[in-house]
Amino acid sequence: MSALFSPFTLRSVILPNRIVISPMCQYSSEDGAANAWHMMHLGSLALSGASMLCIEATAVEADGRITPGDLGLYDDATEAALKPVLAAIRQHSKIAVAMQLGHAGRKASSNVPWRGGQLIPPSEGGWVPHAPSAVPHKEGEAPPLALDAAGLARVREAFVVAAKRAARLGIDALEIHGAHGYLLHQFLSPIANRRTDEYGGSLENRMRFPLEVFDAVRAVFPDDKPVGVRVSATDWVDGGWDLEQTIAFTRELQKRGVDWIDASSGGVSPLQKIKLEPGYQVPFAQAIKQATGVNTIAVGLITEVQQAEDIVVNGKADFVALARGMLYDTRWPWHAAAQLGASVNAPPQYWRSQPSTQKALFGDTTFGAR
Structure with a gap:
């Protein structure tokens, strides 16, 4: 039996294989609301044969969006907009649907990548971002506002409300975004966190707010549904967040019942120096798993x-977990199953697409045609 196509259980969620579709920002929402693009995009990925589809980074408050086009789940309108998208997926696919909840912090109010991705000032339709400290992401940018006690409480509660909305929508799992230089990663990294109160300085203090957010989300999301965390295992900058601290953070999450760690890296500083190569982030997932025993997801140029x-x-x-590779080949799991002698879930409308040499790809799908 193929290991990639062996089943795995996360609380009540039974997954038929080990292939996950990573959350991928589409920057195509309207005031945070999903639209026809998301119906097409997520609908296509839901038919891929992967075991779990994670909806893109979904902002827990409007000011927490990376760009004005980010998806959100922070009011009745954004919740309602996701209902038909999820209903269509449920009607035609057995895939588990997760959602990544996040807050951009000081990287908020940015332009979409295909327009340069630069900070949009309030005078041009943007807003003033919030962060652990008044330290800009890039030299020359206006500094964000440092979150005070009321701001911390507001953001923490925003994660709670979004988690409740996700539960109402029937989302199967949540992933809390603590990576890529966004708000929770900013608290973890000494590069972005210059606070002198109980949320800054020592590793224990820098972990405090992300752990509070996890606790708050876990407390309101159904007990039988899993909650994972995406981390940046290293900042790729001397003196920044690193693997040793990531493992310490994972151990604290483990005490709180985290269901997986999604091990990515980078994003908190433009000074990062990353050597890209196939599977370059896999050693992070391996090290975290070996040190803690927590379930891990490997990401980063996994294509073969x-x-x-x-x-x-x-x-x-x-x-x-695959991202760009899945966009390029939305049937990657089908091809993987064919290569490894396994099978995938597929809608009956597609059963006749399998090559004659791969009759077992969709299981027993013999039927007549007029």
């Missing part, structure tokens, strides 16, 4: 079928 199989076979991670 045997590469993904080997990651799971060798215990480097429990899951592999």
